[in-house]
Amino acid sequence: MRSTLEPTWGRLLVIFGLSSLLAAEDKPSAPKKPPKVALAHPLALPVGKATKVVVRGWELEQVNEVRVSQPDVQLKLLVKSKAAVPNKQDAKQVGDTQLELELTVAAEPVSGELTLVLVTPETESTSFSLLLGASEPRIDEVEGNDGFRQAQSIQVPQVVDGALHADQNVDVFVFELAAPQTVVIETIARQRGSALDSLLTLYDDQTNILEISDDQRGTTDSYIERQLPAGRYFLSLQDAHDRGGPAHPYRLVVRGAAIAR
Ligand SMILES: [Ca+2]
Ligand SMILES: [Ca+2]
Numbered sequence: 001m002r003s004t005l006e007p008t009w010g011r012l013l014v015i016f017g018l019s020s021l022l023a024a025e026d027k028p029s030a031p032k033k034p035p036k037v038a039l040a041h042p043l044a045l046p047v048g049k050a051t052k053v054v055v056r057g058w059e060l061e062q063v064n065e066v067r068v069s070q071p072d073v074q075l076k077l078l079v080k081s082k083a084a085v086p087n088k089q090d091a092k093q094v095g096d097t098q099l100e101l102e103l104t105v106a107a108e109p110v111s112g113e114l115t116l117v118l119v120t121p122e123t124e125s126t127s128f129s130l131l132l133g134a135s136e137p138r139i140d141e142v143e144g145n146d147g148f149r150q151a152q153s154i155q156v157p158q159v160v161d162g163a164l165h166a167d168q169n170v171d172v173f174v175f176e177l178a179a180p181q182t183v184v185i186e187t188i189a190r191q192r193g194s195a196l197d198s199l200l201t202l203y204d205d206q207t208n209i210l211e212i213s214d215d216q217r218g219t220t221d222s223y224i225e226r227q228l229p230a231g232r233y234f235l236s237l238q239d240a241h242d243r244g245g246p247a248h249p250y251r252l253v254v255r256g257a258a259i260a261r
Contacts, residue, residue, distance in 0.1 A: 034126075060080060064121060065118075077101060145171050169238070173252070180258075181259060191219045210233075237252060
């Protein structure tokens, strides 16, 4: 009897195996991971000017639509690609794919945030935001500002949107105060996804260090508040680990207030 039963069990197992395979084919495939954003570079959009924005993150290749939070924005999806992870940096922090967008915000003058959602045929990212305009006069950083002699002149108040574009890059700025002021200087970087761990140093006219700020208020961003006599001052911004690259954008904000007498 054994000799006739064994082949029968064998056939049943084969048929069961086939039917479970067929059933597996009928099941929907596992849901795709939603796209996830690490950071956008630059962190902020000027108003009234077409701006290329590179969004870095994960699972961005499938994105075929971008939704924005306000109607008066022109948007073009330019390129989706793998993104090289900069030397010695962590793909878990800076992402491994990227999207290039061109965004034009028509309304003016505004400040605040523009919220975006990246959409794929199957799913979508959580929302993320770009800073929009500025409440102080805004300028872009001009490269070449990597030493005291090449310092970029700024006003007080001023907002500067820039980046540490390479390892060991230092950005240097210079400003003048015509009267004594309380000056507040801060960086906005890690709090908006930038890989930059900012280190901010304030110097007097002779490049003597007056104050250094590394981390503040639960972030790796920097903050200096100081009463200063009239005069000329330098400000340097660098990464605390000497890193730089496509994941290191920042916004630098300098504000002043007259000192009450
Ligand atoms: Ca720079
Ligand atoms: Ca820091």
